[in-house]
Amino acid sequence: MIRVCTEYLLPGMILAKKVPGVDGGILLESGTLLGDEQIGLLKKIGLSAAYVRLPVNMNFEAEVVRQAERHVRNFFIYVDPDHEALKSLFSIAVKRTAAAVASGWEMPCESALRAKNVEHLSDEFIKDVGNAAQIVRHEVGLASFPDIYFKIREVLDNPKSSARDIADVVNTDVGFSAKLLKLVNSPFFGFTATVDSVSRAVSLVGAQEISTLALGISTINYFKNIPPELMDMRTFWRHSLRCAVFAKLIAAKLKLPSERHFTAGLLHDVGRLIIFKNMAYASxxxxxxxxxxxxxxxxxxxxxxxxxxxxxxxxxLAEWGFPKALKDLIRHHHAPDVAASRKEAAIIQLADIMANVAEISSGGFYALPGMTQEDWNLLELDAHFLSKLMDMHDAHFEEITAVLL
Structure with a gap:
């Protein structure tokens, strides 16, 4: 027995569960052989999916792949179908989705993907906030960024400061220092020996890198009080962490500062939270x-x-005084061609796309943003590397989530 979205039903499939009628009776009995008439009837009554058995001439694995391809195609309709990397990502998404369906995951049907309401969001709108700068001024006027990052920056800007000075600042926030040590000790960061102190972490990872990681951790804490009716924050940060993991892995492959890219990936959608907080109706x-x-x-x-x-x-991020390079990556991750470092912004763009691809097989809802062939070429990655990258993400994502969320 397999659950099949109504729009994916084929003549010859056999109902495995009865379909109730609108009057409390039975519309179609279990065991009904589906033809065009029966499938049309199920679509007419708005049934989203049906449980069916497959006829002997229909291979289960092949049928699962067919459904996965139909489902995944919804997410790729906006992108260039001839794009080298995106063709590879389409195949990866189909494979992951087919595996999830075969394991019992109930794939969302098109009626759910193309939902006409988002009931969990409240209907608020600040009408006098009309552009990005006004929204930010309103937000910054309400509260300031946690000051531990700026304390770290103050120490970093002093040429006489040592690793111990930075550690002393970090250790003033017990929760923060604990998360930082757990993050650095995770297999994802790859240190062979246990890092048992913040000063040791600063020595191994680097003062600037620890400062950058402090940004990401502090920002998660800043937005922890957003009401659940506005945003499922765990879902939001899981997507952000996926992007962070992919960004660090890609940056490491290209021998670029991986901690900065990890933080840029973590914060790439932070503007979305500001929009939700201040313009809920427009969101x-x-x-x-x-x-x-x-x-x-x-x-x-x-x-x-x-x-x-x-x-x-x-x-x-400019208002909060974040480093210019980090701010630039986040501001231009959907338009790397106007970034100060197009290649580094393209890393965040690809990481975001891959985070979306990873979510297709677990309930993602939104179409992938595009990526130009020029930006892909700039990264000089082999399309086959993307499968390896997805595997590395899968190996580390839950461990990083357990540390930071």
């Missing part, structure tokens, strides 16, 4: 547009707001 409109038309959420934001979360995130 709902953007979500509706993205899900009903299956366009990338960033494009829906541009349509509804005339700006997007990357614009807001860039302005916010």
């Amino acid at each position: 709902v409109e953007a979500l509706l547009l993205a899900r009903s038309d299956m366009v990338p959420l960033v494009e829906a934001e541009n349509t509804v707001l005339d700006y997007n979360h990357a614009d807001v995130g860039g302005v916010l």
